[in-house]
Amino acid sequence: MGTYKYSAEFRADAVALARSSGRPVSRVAAELGVNHETLRQWIKTAEKTERPEAVAASAPPHYPTPRTRHQMIGCTTRRDTIGCGDDAEPCV
Numbered sequence: 001m002g003t004y005k006y007s008a009e010f011r012a013d014a015v016a017l018a019r020s021s022g023r024p025v026s027r028v029a030a031e032l033g034v035n036h037e038t039l040r041q042w043i044k045t046a047e048k049t050e051r052p053e054a055v056a057a058s059a060p061p062h063y064p065t066p067r068t069r070h071q072m073i074g075c076t077t078r079r080d081t082i083g084c085g086d087d088a089e090p091c092v
Helices: 008-021 025-032 036-050 052-058 066-072
Strands: none
16 A cells, blocks of 8 residues: 555544544544545544454355355265255256
């Protein structure tokens, strides 16, 4: 990504100000002399850092790959012409 022009302390203070002020992020960013999208990214990053469980909960569910699915139902050969499981498709 880009170079870090602002200190971590400045970023943390900017995020705190944006959260507590009740003003639009774009206005706070303009007052601080930073791009509004930069401040939005800092806020987003701070939220992810503060609540990692929320990030994990919002991640898409894990779906098994076809190979894993066939292994789970007990298929032992790579190609099974009869098919396996309920889908009656050859193993992959």
